[in-house]
Amino acid sequence: MTGAEFLVDHLIKLGVTDVFGIPGGVVLDFLYELDRRKEITAHLSFHEQCAGFAASGYAQLTGKLCVAYATKGPGITNLLTPVADAYSDGTPLLIITAHSENVLDKTVRFTGEQELDTVDIFKSVTKYAVRIDSAAAFPFEVKKACNIAFKGRKGPVLIDVLTRVFTENIFDIQTLNNVIKIMPIKSADYIIEKLKASHRPIFLIGDGIHQSRAESKMRELSEKLNIPVISSRCSEDVMPISGMYFGYIGSHGIRYANFILSKADLIIALGNRLAFPLNSDSFKPIYENAEIIRIEYDESEAGRHIPNCKCFIENVQDTLNELSDRSISYIEPNKWIAVCNRLKKELFEADINPPTRILSEAFQSISNDVTIVNDVGNNEFWSSRAYINTGISNRTLYSKCFGALGCSLGKSIGAYYASQSPVLCITGDQGLQLNSQELQFIGMHKLPIAILLLNNNSSGMIRSREKQRYGRFVHTTPNSGYGTPDFKKLAEAYGIEYIKYTTGVFEKIDRPILVEVIIDEEIGLEPNLPRGNRCCELVPELNKTLFDVLDKL
């Protein structure tokens, strides 16, 4: 068995079905082995950056390992951005690259043409990065890397293989324990005790619920216990249609969610890393007024000190299982639920602007199996807001922590192969330009991906900041050096149908389309939380009488 055969075999055993990349000399033997096997498909991207994002979209959607490969030199350096994105967002990726020199001489600028110290470059944005120079080490390292991608908090791993190992004989004698370490359950008793004394408990959830595939458990438990759930913005799709879900919080959060957060006396954070700025006057009162219990799977993350907070290192799936079997109650659930529902009812219509209205209409028209893939910028916030408003339950993807502008085309491709279902890709005019070359992939393969381009002909998010801070613009508007192509012609260059947005255009997504809608560049990111305001005091301000009533609830 050759190295390439072993590697592809192992990927197939792990359930990997799709691989993204661009061929180059040193990875051809791996590619040819992929090509020989029916169980796995290699896809050609047009920039390695998009190969990485495609793999990432796939992995985010399925929770399964996905693979991106690249040739040495610029091939692998082009993957840095999606790898850092996957690291931030806990997305399990295996990155495969190769080299031809079996000695890396670090005393000279380069050992050979296009040879790099890949491990050194990538080690701070991967969970594990290893250079493999011998067939003997290959099986162990491949298994180890794949394992680490999944162990604890997920993330990307990288193997940089001496190219001749792909054709050398491999003897797979080493094995590696494949069992993920489960921490002893310790939190349940503590949570139950604290609930007994609580009037206003909440579950604050994050992407960890998706990561551990605990969505339905989460919903069942909260509904059974009558404990309201609020979330981080990008976890709005964990249990969107439950009566116990009350939106996402944040400095651009859903108003009633921020209100509920500010009123809670017990916050049980599940798979949410509590990323509030700890010194902010907006969020400090939360820590001061409520007790916080954190369930965190990433030991290093758990080390971050949060005041008034007890942290348990557990897999949230286990925590939920344990709680489901126990008898649990808190003080007068009906009262607290009534407050939450009142807040939601009063504030449900707040903060709807033209882009969220269009997005709401779009979301209402799509079928359940469509994945919504977001880019970065104002458009993703409008999309989150619209999602909450429409009460759909479609899966949504974001670049949550790394904010990788331009990621949506790549992630949409990955999401399609992961789900074999249509994709609605929401993007802006700047994000779309950043990786527009990938329209070739979508057009050539006629993928059922509808791209909704919210074109405000500006770099909207930075423009807002400039307006606020400087009162003028540099490089963010057409008069200050920014510009956009003719997106109709651009789409047509790639054989993609261009449509001006009309109602119902997304009802049946069965081919690539680029749908453009012009957005007034003056529309910024509202609501937002000015520095120093309490977290429920988002602007634009509510009517004072209404605010006071809600604040006192």
Next chain:
Amino acid sequence: MTGAEFLVDHLIKLGVTDVFGIPGGVVLDFLYELDRRKEITAHLSFHEQCAGFAASGYAQLTGKLCVAYATKGPGITNLLTPVADAYSDGTPLLIITAHSENVLDKTVRFTGEQELDTVDIFKSVTKYAVRIDSAAAFPFEVKKACNIAFKGRKGPVLIDVLTRVFTENIFDIQTLNNVIKIMPIKSADYIIEKLKASHRPIFLIGDGIHQSRAESKMRELSEKLNIPVISSRCSEDVMPISGMYFGYIGSHGIRYANFILSKADLIIALGNRLAFPLNSDSFKPIYENAEIIRIEYDESEAGRHIPNCKCFIENVQDTLNELSDRSISYIEPNKWIAVCNRLKKELFEADINPPTRILSEAFQSISNDVTIVNDVGNNEFWSSRAYINTGISNRTLYSKCFGALGCSLGKSIGAYYASQSPVLCITGDQGLQLNSQELQFIGMHKLPIAILLLNNNSSGMIRSREKQRYGRFVHTTPNSGYGTPDFKKLAEAYGIEYIKYTTGVFEKIDRPILVEVIIDEEIGLEPNLPRGNRCCELVPELNKTLFDVLDKL
């Protein structure tokens, strides 16, 4: 004086005139300071990768420092490829990025949103990378970084600045010696002695001649001493129209250059790193049969052992100056020059194929001030061959060592701002797709850049390798998953005129145009040197009688 004011002041003092990048929150104060100053211009790119390549093209052409900036997170990670390219090619770049957290906690996955250990990622592909967290350290670090970019062998440096330092007060009390250390001259006597005993000496030159701006010195000396000059491929533009220049060597080299190399008894390598594979049967005889003298400016590079070679660490400019003033001769120059001229005459017409014919025609039609910027792939080799054939003297840019596919659009932009003269950008269908978003920059600003697209509808270089090694294709041809957009529509989407190649189309490059020429996909990279052949035995083989005659000269 604020940090931003100090930085921009210092850049202006160093003669920096152009800066490329994309705005983001943490770098706005720097951008606004750039925008305020008349002596320096900030340009908006559409992908940071192209900002890096634009800066690189500028720096390669002028030998001056050029600057690319990016915001934190994906902004800076998008710059990795052009930075690694600049490191490989010794291009002086200053990369500026910023961060908002003044402590980088390496024990957690990320300290704050989009915060990265930039220095750790970039340190192996920069000469110096530093995180600057205080206003006190700022002036010293800025000067130090800029200095290092130029010290010895040039290259990229990176500063990652705490964003508030841009607005804090700076007291520039520290100074740094700005003088580049000049090594004592040691080689001249040795060279002169060796020449006295030599019948067939050659100068083998590389990009170091450009790096030290020693082009005219090089030409004068070789013509005065009647010593033939051969070069690396990408240094063909050092002294192209001299009677002493005999082309570039290599496994796809000019036949007469490879012949001359194989006949030399003394090789004086100037600014050429002698990157032959040392164990190759093709190049081993060179080391065995000739004495080699190396002038190398990069001490670490000089540490690489080459058999039968004496290495001096000197600035090649100094070596040439010293030699110019001395009395020097070798044995019967006329005989050796006659051999070289005979080889050139007999083989001048060899290896012309349709693409090189078109490129030759294109090159003959352009004016002297046009910079030729190459991409990566077969097209760059055809371009090199055509350049030699036409005897023009235009400046050419390549991604010499890193082979960064897709770099040419970005570098063309930089080359235009560096020269304020037209640019002819040679690219292939895959390279153009990789960074096609940057057509927006070129189209919007109506830059005088003519893009010559050699479209063989395939990933030509990898296709050739597949054909040779596997006899079939994966992802490199239209039937195996590769594809191209409609380049006419693509150009038009960006407001760029599209023209099918015709004679004379490049006579006046005064606006952006995309000129496409269809190349038969079967045309590969010829000539080439099969493993084990002597370096003059390129295939397709010469007529045996002619070969024997030339071999015995």
